[in-house]
Amino acid sequence: MAFEGRTYMMASDLSEQFLRRPYWARRIYQEFSSHCKRYVGVIQPVRRVLPFQTAGFIFLKEHGRLDLSVESLLLKPKWKDLFTDQDRAVAREKLSK
Secondary structure (H helix, E strand, O other): OOHHHHHHHHHHHHHHHHHOOOOOOHHHHHHHOOOOOOOOOOHHHHHHHOOOOOHHHHHHHHOOOHHHOHHHHHOOHHHHHHOOHHHHHHHHHHHHO
């Protein structure tokens, strides 16, 4: 499948995951939702938050829901081709702390 189609599918997975969160991650949601004016795609917003302990990541960690983090999502085998080995290493390290 073409890269654009794959990123659209990942945006769909992110949307579903965000709806299950116990809080609303508005900014990053706007960045990967094509109907929002802040839209930049899927890869850029995920890479932007990867190096940081964001408030959302901390919230999910405190509530035992890291399964709903973008770090968890990008480690799924079906998205392997969208992210680099370095992206996955950063995600794994964050999730293991």
